[in-house]
Each structure stands twice: as C-alpha cells, then as structure tokens.
Amino acid sequence: MRCHAAPDIPGRPMPTATEDFVRGIWKENPTFVQMLGMCPTMAITNTVKNAVAMGVLTLIVQFGSNVFVSMFRKRIPNEVRISTYILIIATFVQIVDIGAEAIMPDMHKALGAFIPLIVANCLLLGRQEAFAAVNTVWRSGLDGIGMGLGFTLGLSTVGTVREILGSGSWFGIRVMPAGFEPWAIMNMPPGGFLGFGLVLLALAWWKDRAARRAAVRSALGRPAATTALEEVTV
Amino acid sequence: MKHHLFILLSAALVNNFTLVMFLGLCSFFGVTKKVATAVRLGIADTFVLVITSISATILNKWVLTETPYLRVIAFIVVIASMVQITEMVIKKYSPKLFRELGIYLPLITTNCAILALALFQTNRGYGFLEGLTFSIGAGAGLTLALTLMASLRERLELADVPAVARGAAIALIIASALSMAFMGFAGLLTNP
Numbered sequence: 001m002r003c004h005a006a007p008d009i010p011g012r013p014m015p016t017a018t019e020d021f022v023r024g025i026w027k028e029n030p031t032f033v034q035m036l037g038m039c040p041t042m043a044i045t046n047t048v049k050n051a052v053a054m055g056v057l058t059l060i061v062q063f064g065s066n067v068f069v070s071m072f073r074k075r076i077p078n079e080v081r082i083s084t085y086i087l088i089i090a091t092f093v094q095i096v097d098i099g100a101e102a103i104m105p106d107m108h109k110a111l112g113a114f115i116p117l118i119v120a121n122c123l124l125l126g127r128q129e130a131f132a133a134v135n136t137v138w139r140s141g142l143d144g145i146g147m148g149l150g151f152t153l154g155l156s157t158v159g160t161v162r163e164i165l166g167s168g169s170w171f172g173i174r175v176m177p178a179g180f181e182p183w184a185i186m187n188m189p190p191g192g193f194l195g196f197g198l199v200l201l202a203l204a205w206w207k208d209r210a211a212r213r214a215a216v217r218s219a220l221g222r223p224a225a226t227t228a229l230e231e232v233t234v
Numbered sequence: 235m236k237h238h239l240f241i242l243l244s245a246a247l248v249n250n251f252t253l254v255m256f257l258g259l260c261s262f263f264g265v266t267k268k269v270a271t272a273v274r275l276g277i278a279d280t281f282v283l284v285i286t287s288i289s290a291t292i293l294n295k296w297v298l299t300e301t302p303y304l305r306v307i308a309f310i311v312v313i314a315s316m317v318q319i320t321e322m323v324i325k326k327y328s329p330k331l332f333r334e335l336g337i338y339l340p341l342i343t344t345n346c347a348i349l350a351l352a353l354f355q356t357n358r359g360y361g362f363l364e365g366l367t368f369s370i371g372a373g374a375g376l377t378l379a380l381t382l383m384a385s386l387r388e389r390l391e392l393a394d395v396p397a398v399a400r401g402a403a404i405a406l407i408i409a410s411a412l413s414m415a416f417m418g419f420a421g422l423l424t425n426p
Contacts, residue, residue, distance in 0.1 A: 038260060039256050039260075042256045043256035082314070086310055087307065090306050091307060093306060094307060116349070117257075117349060119306060119310050120343075120344045120348075120349050189254045189256070189416075190410045190417065191410075192413075193407070197403050197404075200403040201398065204399070208398050
C-alpha cells in the first residue's frame with residue numbers, strides 16, 4: 001500500500017513483449033496487488049460505467065506519458081526528473097480532460113474533479129520512475145497499456161460489486177430479481193471503502209484456499225499445481 | 235463571519251476530504267499505524283494546503299486569467315515546489331519527523347487532496363480569505379481523519395482478526411465504518 005512500484009529484479013532474463021503487456025493486468029495489478037491510485041478506486045466506482053470510463057482515461061494518460069518519458073529518458077536531467085514526469089502527466093491529463101468534455105459531456109460531469117486528479121494518481125508517477133525511465137519506447141508503451149487495462153479491471157471489479165449490491169444492476173442492466181432490496185449504503189461514501197474491502201477479502205480468501213489445497217496436495221504426495229495468484233505472493 | 239464558519243465546518247466535517255470525498259487515501263492507509271506520526275503528517279498536510287490555497291488565489295487572479303486550460307499544470311508545479319520547501323523546513327527543524335514520514339513526505343505532491351483543494355477553490359470562486367478558511371478546514375478534517383484511523387488501528391493490533399482479513403481488508407472495512415460515522419454530520423449545516 002505504498003506509492004512506489006517494485007523495480008525489475010536484476011539478473012533475470014529480459015522479459016518478452018507479452019510479459020510487459022500482461023504484467024500490469026494480473027501479476028502486478030495496480031488495484032489488487034500494488035494498491036495504487038486508491039482515490040478513484042473508491043470515489044467513482046458506484047457504477048461500472050463510471051469505473052470503465054475512468055479506467056480508459058487513465059489508460060490513455062498512462063500510455064501517452066509512458067511513451068513520452070521513455071522517448072526523452074536520456075535527456076531528462078536526474079535532479080528534476082520527478083517534476084518533469086509530473087509536467088508530462090499533467091499535459092496529457094489536460095488533453096484527456098478537454099477531450100472527454102467534448103466527446104462525452106455527461107460522463108465528464110459525473111467524474112467531476114476526478115479527471116484532473118488523475119495527475120495525482122501515484123500509479124502514473126510510479127510507472128514512469130520504475131519503468132518508463134529505464135526502458136525503451138516500445139516496452140514502455142506496452143507496459144502503459146497493460147497497467148491501464150489492469151487498472152480498468154480493478155475499477156470495474158469494485159464497480160461491479162458496488163453496482164450489483166447498491167442498485168441491483170450491472171452496466172445499467174437490471175440483474176437482481178425484482179424483490180431485491182438495494183443496499184443504499186453501497187452507493188454512498190462508506191460503500192466505496194466497504195466494496196473495495198469486500199473485493200480484497202474475497203481475493204485473500206481465494207489465495208488462502210489455494211494455498212491450503214496445495215498443502216493438502218503435497219501432503220498426499222501429488223505434484224502441486226501453482227495458480228496465477230500464488231505466483232503473485234512469491 | 236457565519237459564511238466562513240460554514241466553509242470551515244463543511245470542509246472539516248460534513249464534506250471531510252478523506253472519509254467523504256475520498257481524497258488523499260494513500261497516506262490515509264500508509265501512515266496511520268501510529269497516532270503520533272499520523273498527527274504530524276496531518277499538520278504537514280495542513281501547512282501545504284494553506285500555502286497551496288494562497289498560491290492558487292494568486293495564480294488565478296494574476297497569472298491564469300487568459301489561459302484557464304493551463305490551470306492543472308500550473309497548480310501541480312506550484313504544489314511540487316511547495317512540498318519541496320516543506321520538506322526542507324521539516325528536515326532542518328525536526329530530522330526525527332523527517333525520518334518517520336519517510337517516502338510519504340515527498341509524496342504529499344501526489345496527495346490528491348492538495349490539488350483537489352486548489353481546483354475546488356477555483357470552481358467555487360472563493361476569494362483569498364474564503365480560500366484560507368477552506369484550506370484550514372480541509373487540513374483540520376484530514377488531521378482528524380488520520381488521527382481517528384491511527385487510534386483505531388493501534389487498538390486493532392490487540393484484536394483477534396481472522397487471518398484472511400488482516401492487513402488491507404480490515405483497514406478498509408474500518409474506514410468504511412468511520413465514513414459511516416461521518417455521514418452523521420450530513421444534517422449539521424444548511425447553507426445560509
């Protein structure tokens with residue numbers, strides 16, 4: 001739960017393009033594993049639609065600023081690098097803000113102050129510092145798209161939990177039976193914390209169950225299969 | 235006077251920046267293990283908020299009149315430099331606090347509460363004094379939320395939490411309860 005991503009482990013073979021791309025979606029998912037950019041994760045996930053829109057906007061900024069930082073990585077002086085990254089991010093955020101206002105004014109209104117606040121999303125700065133500043137443009141671009149997609153996945157998962165419980169619908173389509181009494185609290189501020197808490201609880205439970213099963217399997221003498229989530233903990 | 239009291243209480247309690255508006259959550263979950271550190275971070279945050287509010291007023295009045303689309307960029311640069319100044323001041327006068335806050339001190343820059351304050355102040359058209367009141371209220375609210383969360387988590391150290399919920403999950407569920415408590419302030423004020 002801190003705002004800097006782990007650097008690549010030295011001595012490992014060069015990751016392939018697929019690895020660069022997939023890393024952000026699952027293994028180092030910004031929401032579930034790195035827990036970065038928590039503010040939008042809780043503030044605008046009351047519906048899946050908002051969550052996806054926010055995820056896509058963040059993806060664009062992450063991709064654009066990753067490519068830019070990577071392009072100028074040899075020219076940016078070390079002493080002022082953080083301020084330079086922030087300036088590059090802020091420029092892309094401004095572009096996205098104006099673009100969103102023109103293309104989808106309703107959504108722009110719903111997301112409100114959280115679009116300019118993408119600047120302060122520590123996921124972006126974390127990726128520039130940990131990845132884009134030391135890698136090629138191609139790899140940084142892939143990493144940016146992967147992280148953006150991972151963030152979108154995280155947001156929409158929390159959004160799914162909150163919208164189904166809070167309004168009985170998913171992406172605006174009613175999914176719960178007519179007799180379902182919506183949990184009003186899920187649409188209100190406490191629901192943001194609770195929804196994300198429930199998602200993390202479910203993930204921890206799943207990880208725990210997988211670990212227990214592996215233990216039973218190895219006790220029985222069968223080879224243990226590792227799931228993707230177990231790899232995350234390693 | 236009544237107007238200023240309204241702004242102050244609204245920012246501190248009714249629309250608490252952390253628990254109701256979801257701003258500055260990284261440090262809210264990161265630095266709330268010990269009450270003493272949480273209070274000090276709250277004070278450092280408040281200091282940066284007040285300076286940011288003053289700078290934002292100046293920028294809005296004299297610099298950004300013709301170029302409102304440069305607002306986010308201008309604000310973030312000012313905030314980054316203000317945080318740098320705060321960092322140097324704290325390093326000089328309290329090296330112990332400097333070590334305790336660690337990475338979260340430079341990260342005040344990416345604390346969205348600070349940028350949000352500057353943006354809200356602009357959107358609501360607050361003047362110099364109103365902005366000052368707003369920033370003090372927001373800072374007090376942040377400090378209050380950080381302190382409450384830290385005291386709860388200190389108590390939680392002694393509680394018997396199920397293994398799966400330990401760590402982030404239980405912290406979020408506690409924050410949810412705290413946020414629910416703050417919803418009780420909703421009817422406290424009516425716009426005069």
